[in-house]
Amino acid sequence: MKTIISNSPGETFQFGVDYGGRLQPGDVVALSGELGTGKTVLAQGICFGIGYRGEVTSPSFVRIHTYPHTAPIYHADLYLLRTEAEVIDLGLDELYGSEAIVIVEWAQRFPGLLPEGCHWIELEWYDDKESSRRITISD
Ligand SMILES: Nc1ncnc2c1ncn2[C@@H]1O[C@H](COP(=O)(O)OP(=O)(O)O)[C@@H](O)[C@H]1O
Ligand SMILES: [Mg+2]
Structure with a gap:
């Protein structure tokens, strides 16, 4: 476990850049x-760190974005999904264990559907400050 405090969106992005730079094809990141x-x-920082230079936006409404890259990146969001069946319908299972890098927002809603060995990153409000966040990584 490792914890850092971010005091701005830019710091969170930069943390993601560093983190993304260490990811390997097949890695799954649960946010x-x-x-x-x-x-x-x-997620934007992570994609930049992986080397992707296109736009990265919230997939809340479409559930999943695909960004073409050497190792394709899948960026999913479970926020609006209600049941395990809906999550399973997304087809994430088929991506796990492939060459793709998968980033899942709101992963805490369905922890049982994330693969063993995935990398958990938790973000929390910190110190009652509008721009402060505590970021905890599981490994
Ligand atoms: N330290 C910080 N790290 C990340 N975002 C921050 C921080 N401080 C303020 N923000 C703002 O909080 C919002 C985070 O939005 P977003 O990344 O869409 O959150 P989520 O995907 O968790 O719903 C953005 O408007 C961003 O500018
Ligand atoms: Mg989001």
Whole structure:
């Protein structure tokens, strides 16, 4: 476990850049945290760190974005999904264990459907400050 404090969106993005730079094809990153804690900002940094230079936006409404890259990146969001069946319908299972890098926002809603060995990153409000977040990584 490792914890850092981010004091701006830019710091969260940069944390993601460093983190993404260490990811390997096949890695799954499970982002947990309430609405507005910075999961999408972090995902943007992670994608940049992986080397993807296109736009990265919240997949809340479409559930999943695909970004073409050497190892394709799948960016999913479980926020609006209600049942395990809906999550299973997304087809994430077929991506796990492939060459793809998968980033899942709101992963805490369905922890049982995330693969063993995935990398958990939790974002929380910190110190009652509008721009501070505590980021905890599981490994
Ligand atoms: N330290 C911080 N890290 C990340 N986002 C921050 C931070 N401080 C303020 N913000 C703001 O919080 C919001 C986070 O939004 P977003 O990444 O979409 O959250 P989520 O995907 O968790 O719902 C953005 O408007 C961002 O500018
Ligand atoms: Mg989001």
